[in-house]
Amino acid sequence: MAKIITVTSGKGGVGKTTTSASISTGLARRGHKTVVIDFDVGLRNLDLIMNCERRVVYDFVNVIQGEATLNQALIRDKRVNSLYILPASQTREKEALTFEGVEKVLNELSETFDYIVCDSPAGIEHGALMALYFADAAVVTTNPEVSSVRDSDRILGILQSKSRRAEKGLDPVEEYLLLTRYNPDRVERGEMLSVEDVSDILAIPLLGVIPESQIVLNASNQGLPVILEDESDAGQAYDDAVARLEGEEREFRFLKADKKGFLARVFGG
Amino acid sequence: MSFFDYFKSRKKNTSASVAKERLQIIVAHERGQREQPDYLPKLQQELVAVIRKYVEIEDDQVQVELDRNDECSVLELNVTLPEH
Numbered sequence: 001m002a003k004i005i006t007v008t009s010g011k012g013g014v015g016k017t018t019t020s021a022s023i024s025t026g027l028a029r030r031g032h033k034t035v036v037i038d039f040d041v042g043l044r045n046l047d048l049i050m051n052c053e054r055r056v057v058y059d060f061v062n063v064i065q066g067e068a069t070l071n072q073a074l075i076r077d078k079r080v081n082s083l084y085i086l087p088a089s090q091t092r093e094k095e096a097l098t099f100e101g102v103e104k105v106l107n108e109l110s111e112t113f114d115y116i117v118c119d120s121p122a123g124i125e126h127g128a129l130m131a132l133y134f135a136d137a138a139v140v141t142t143n144p145e146v147s148s149v150r151d152s153d154r155i156l157g158i159l160q161s162k163s164r165r166a167e168k169g170l171d172p173v174e175e176y177l178l179l180t181r182y183n184p185d186r187v188e189r190g191e192m193l194s195v196e197d198v199s200d201i202l203a204i205p206l207l208g209v210i211p212e213s214q215i216v217l218n219a220s221n222q223g224l225p226v227i228l229e230d231e232s233d234a235g236q237a238y239d240d241a242v243a244r245l246e247g248e249e250r251e252f253r254f255l256k257a258d259k260k261g262f263l264a265r266v267f268g269g
Numbered sequence: 270m271s272f273f274d275y276f277k278s279r280k281k282n283t284s285a286s287v288a289k290e291r292l293q294i295i296v297a298h299e300r301g302q303r304e305q306p307d308y309l310p311k312l313q314q315e316l317v318a319v320i321r322k323y324v325e326i327e328d329d330q331v332q333v334e335l336d337r338n339d340e341c342s343v344l345e346l347n348v349t350l351p352e353h
Contacts, residue, residue, distance in 0.1 A: 145288075146288050146291065146292055149292050149296075150292060150295060150296065150299075153296045153299065153300070154299070157299075157300070157303045161303075187285070189283075190283025190284065190285045190286065191283065191284055191285060192285055193285050193288055193289060193292075194285065197285065197288075197289045200289075200293075201289070201292050201293060201296055
């Protein structure tokens with residue numbers, strides 16, 4: 001039985017696909033057979049972030065509609081063993097992700113994989129609800145910014161009422177906060193919500209804090225999951241988050257601004 | 270950070286603390302609504318209609334709230350009657 005982890009946020013542009021790519025890569029790198037599924041029908045992008053856009057032949061909707069088998073559609077990652085990508089369809093209607101179809105594909109994947117990571121589209125419409133429904137765990141990706149935090153809270157409400165686990169009265173979906181684009185300098189200046197602020201408001205366990213970093217754009221330019229940038233702070237922060245997802249205890253890093261001398265602080269720098 | 274910002278940032282009313290305060294209020298409000306049963310708005314409408322048979326009131330003069338406790342739920346109905 002695979003564990004289904006949905007990466008979600010409500011708001012767009014907060015780093016769901018970046019996070020899905022890194023979490024799935026991290027889990028696979030730790031030896032788990034992992035598949036990452038793009039649920040964003042019509043706006044497929046996980047393939048670009050994972051650098052397999054030219055290897056897409058069949059997609060998620062083809063499998064649902066019986067036009068291809070799962071094995072034909074799954075793309076094997078070239079960098080990390082036991083990591084597979086199931087791309088979204090670029091041309092179909094969102095409604096092509098039928099409830100029964102998604103369930104069937106997830107059940108089939110569940111037989112051979114350890115982890116299924118679902119990259120949710122933004123919003124709270126069909127595709128997002130499909131990605132949410134089957135979740136065992138949800139990684140709520142949030143920026144330290146008012147609209148993102150509010151939307152994350154909305155998504156938590158949906159998880160608690162409309163997920164499969166909620167409907168069937170099973171144990172609730174595990175909810176984790178992943179704070180991305182965190183800028184400790186601005187937090188110290190009182191210009192950005194702190195980790196504590198966001199944790200207080202959303203009141204769910206903190207999975208990780210990814211510092212705002214130029215590495216993230218650099219990595220996506222090249223189709224490299226950020227977590228593979230082992231030397232970078234963002235890469236290491238993702239590695240910590242994946243370890244915590246598996247129950248490991250890791251101290252939080254990169255939460256403090258670089259120490260500046262007194263003169264630099266007074267006169268700017 | 271410049272000379273003046275250094276002192277400014279020590280104060281409590283930074284934009285981040287304003288953000289936190291606003292979020293706490295709106296999130297609490299939206300969570301409250303989320304936990305309300307679907308029939309509540311309709312119940313409120315019908316209650317207003319019944320009361321209007323006897324007293325002239327506006328829609329916002331009737332407030333219906335449901336408080337859920339472990340043992341039981343309390344339906345709180347607040348009607349503000351016009352002054353005479």
